[in-house]
Amino acid sequence: MERITFQTVHPDTAAADAGQQLANCHCIVIQKSGNYYTIEQHEAGLLSGEGTIGEWLERSGWLPSSAVQAEGEGDWDWRRPVLYVRDNGIDQIVTPAMRIRLLTGYFHTLAETINDSVTAVDREGTVLFWNTTAEETFGISREKIIGQKIGDHFQAESLVLNSVLQHGQIVRGEYHRPNETNHVLINASPVVVDGNIAGGISTEHDITNMMKLNEELDSALPMHIQAKDPFSSITGSDPKLAASLEAARKAAHANMPVHLTGEPGSGKEMMAQAIHFSGSKAAEPFVAMNCSVVPESLLEMELFGYGNDSQTGKLNQARGGTLFIGDIDKLPAPLRDRLFASTEHVRLITASSSPIVLDQTMAITIDIPPLRNRKEDILPLVETFLKEFSAKYNKPMDTISPDAALMFTEHDWPGNVRELRNVIERCVLLGDGPVLTKKHLPEDMARPAKTDEAAAIEQALQKTYGNKSAAATLLGISRGTLYNKMKEYGL
Template identity: 40%
Template sequence: MAKPLTERLPINEMKIVSEDLHILDLPMLELGQDFLLENAEGNLVGWVSMDDFVLKLFQYTKELSAVYDTLLTNVEDAIAITDINGNVTAWNRKSEEMYRLKKEEIIGQPITNFFEKEALILLSTMQTQLGVNQHYNQPRPNVHVLINSAPIYVNNKIIGGLSIERDITDMVKLNEHLSETTAYLHDLEQNVNGDAEPSFQKIKGRSTKLQEAITLAKKVASTDAPVLITGESGVGKELFAEGIHQASKRNKKPFIAINCGAIPNALFESELFGYEQGAFTGAARGGKKGKFDLAKGGTLFLDEVGEMPLELQVKLLRVLQEKQYYRVGGTESIPFDVRIITATNRDIEQMVLDGRFREDLYYRLNVIAIHVPPLRERIEDVPALVQLFLKEFSFKYSTPAPHIDSEVMYAFMQHRWKGNIRQLRNIIERLVILGSDTDTINAKHLPPNFFESQQTKLTEPLGESTPTIEDTSHSINKEQIVSALDKTYGNRSAAAKILGISRATLYNKMKKYKLN
């Protein structure tokens, strides 16, 4: 756009600006005034006439308008823009669908002609000069949105407001169905089991660490003390929570589980506490029950409690202290009769130190702490778990349970199991599917990356740190050896690991007891 300098230019009458300025950043010029361009060194490098400037500005405005129209048309969020007086200047296709208002009906009109002023987040952001993020709203029955809204500034002056609304209806409905299904399954299980003795039978394993955790869980089950269950992802923390509930005096009432990491922050309060009719625009007629209501008299399991927003931690703490709560938009207190069990795979104590989890709530929830050990710390439980999952998936896929080759079982005993029981279960499901045409599962059926995290190669002997015959062999009898060999499908290295002796000691014992 710039032209070269000539001697005929009236330089003294022209405005001087930087050559790096964007067209929208150029100062307001007097009508008919041309201007000079200077570089960073202060040297004049060209000039622009007012006619060229106006033509360029017009072209830029057309391009900007095209981008603006394309964005409004193609974005999947509902977008509304008003001027400083609240008159609608933009209303895109998604807004038409969400609010059933055509663009032609609302553009140029005061937005308060169509919506109650008190319910308009967009107007309040202009009044308060503060943006709003992730505000939950129901524009009409069975439609759920999260609203982000902010004032629009030009030269530090508010000229309007912008509202962007994301439809989360599918997510909300899925979460509601999950809650209803959880409650239904619990009731169904209660009907099937009748008055059966509560137990922790779903938790499989005989390792010392696991049994210590189960013993502690059984001991606290008879009380209403809050329990915090810790452990890596996939170790079975929810099974412990269910076991505590089933062994408690609340076992005839619902067990409701909620994953704190799977709920948007804006929905958290209404999910836990529920809401009353008219709590917000479009709230369902009659309101909606929250998890506290669904779990009344029973147990509420808050999984991944470390993901709970700080502002909701305050409200949960108040409920635990006052033994009552209010629904969103409600004025009447509701007695709180729910046992709280929480779980996390995070370092909550460190989160407290970092200010990401309230210390007072932590002590409220951590009356009894139960740590579920990772699978690598109870590797002797792997054979029993393998058998359990083989039966489960053989039944699911209507196929005979395959035999696990001793080499594969040995590989299982050596694996690190970063995904714990969940990872083992998924692998067994894979083996049942891929091994449906064979009687024996061998190494070729394992995932390609399975051996990347292997502690030792299949052919590598166990380390010399294994206890010697002088340490433990005196306490091992024939029945224990037979049981270990049975669990490991005859793999002597794996059996020796279960028994806590060296392979040489096992061979000697087998010879002594005449075991082939």
């Protein structure tokens, strides 16, 4: 910020002499009766009459200047220049015009730094500021909109800023559709000066691409089961899985609310589809929403509708059918309560990978065991997926070699059925020949699986931050034994 040159003048100085001193500086400062008075160069013509400058100040009723020691300190009166006063006297003078330029610069820099559209309007709705992001989002240049009424470029009745100007309301994170093309989340506030609304400012976060992606994902919802015999698509002979399937069959015919638990990739959505298509609502919509992939700020709108349009909400889209909510533990408790209270016309199936305490309206909980605990189901699943992807890609890979089969059964499958399915699809897509062999498998599967002892050694090394002596003590073995075992396991 530019610095103003100034001279201090004693209050007993003749007013005419004080005026002459203004020819050599921007401002003179008079300290009188504990107050500071400033007179700027462009005000020199006001210094008329006889007597001292102190007497002139009294006759004219000249306003004193605020004197502060630090930015933001005290009650500033910007009707006159403000003085920064240090121990050794006046350090700097800031005029109202300089302050306005500084604040304007800060505002412009801030508005161009954030990634959202920024709009500022006056009391009549005339656009005063329009940042680069706003230009890019709405396709309207500054030259075409600044100085124009905001309602000339958007539907006036749908403008949040108009409502802000009229009612002084503050808007936070509200869904807004200012035109036929854009979807945004808007924050807006009135600019209040001396208790009166002088204008309004809004920031708009563009979610148009996210909305389009959601629509594409909804239209391309994968069908994991055979609609004619839904539960036959869930392959497995494991007793725990069989018990889960039996409970799911009963729940399907009773149209009961269901909560599914299980590790990621264990097949919870597959089970939800089987329940839906085995029940009386099979001909009605099956609508799915995963709370982990929807931004938290959009969860409420995804469920109950954007703006005042409930038709856009998943709850309404599933009306008469089934609404499947994946990772419901990521849904805030108030929204869960509202959801459970709004399921009169929809059958609700929820799922989570983490433990969660749900409302009592959840009549039955079904757990899907992880694939590593049902080794006997792995090869039948491999055969099922080989048939599926051989047909999909028209590549006849329908059998598996013994060494590859062994690797499939020894792998822990942390990603469960989803990981297995993805591996088979990759093998069929990239492989050649009718037999899936060891060479087709991902590299991480080709590496020998670590034993429990190796895993314990790794864990001990992690706990001791690589200190081998401490790790050996933790494991209850000698340091030499630890070195030998690390070499044996390739650690």
